[in-house]
Amino acid sequence: MSNDKKPDFSDVQSGVQSTEQIKPDFSDVQSKVTSTEAIAESDGGEQTYTVAKGDNLSKIAKHFYGKQDWKRIFDANRDQLSDPDRIQPGQVLKIPAPEGEA
Template identity: 70%
Template sequence: MGLFDFLKKGEQKPVEQPKTGAAKDSTGGFFNQGAAGQPAAGATAGMDTYTVKSGDSLSKIAKNFYGDAQQWKKIHEANKDQISNPDLIQPGWVLKIPKA
């Protein structure tokens, strides 16, 4: 028994990972998930959601979802309520991503 075992209190249970069919991005994160790795609220049958990370752009997100950076306009159209300038998106924003 080590020092840390002595300090542990209570029963430890493994953390259950969310079971989603979301696609992984290049950083190992999941698309279609909001903050804290949970599925983002507001996802509908015809839409996925994506939480913007530092360094993201609409064209980069479109490339990941659609395989074509030129499809950024679809994402912009679906999020006109929060994106006034498509060149200025902010980390933490949860964007609606129309399904291809």
């Protein structure tokens, strides 16, 4: 028994739609770039420094004073530091003016 009747697809409809959404408009976006090593002058000649990974107080003092006078930075930041060996990346430390410049 053979069925010679072919399927009828005359009422089948098709369509295509994109999954891509309308592209957003970024024409009014503003940007700002700040350094992770922020050095800012404040009143009295005091600066700030944002601690980076791998920093220690001696290294920071050498950068600002030319010598490893870390105790000066530690004393200025006693409000947030209890141990000079436990500074964390992202902390913003006050850097007092070098001796004789205050």
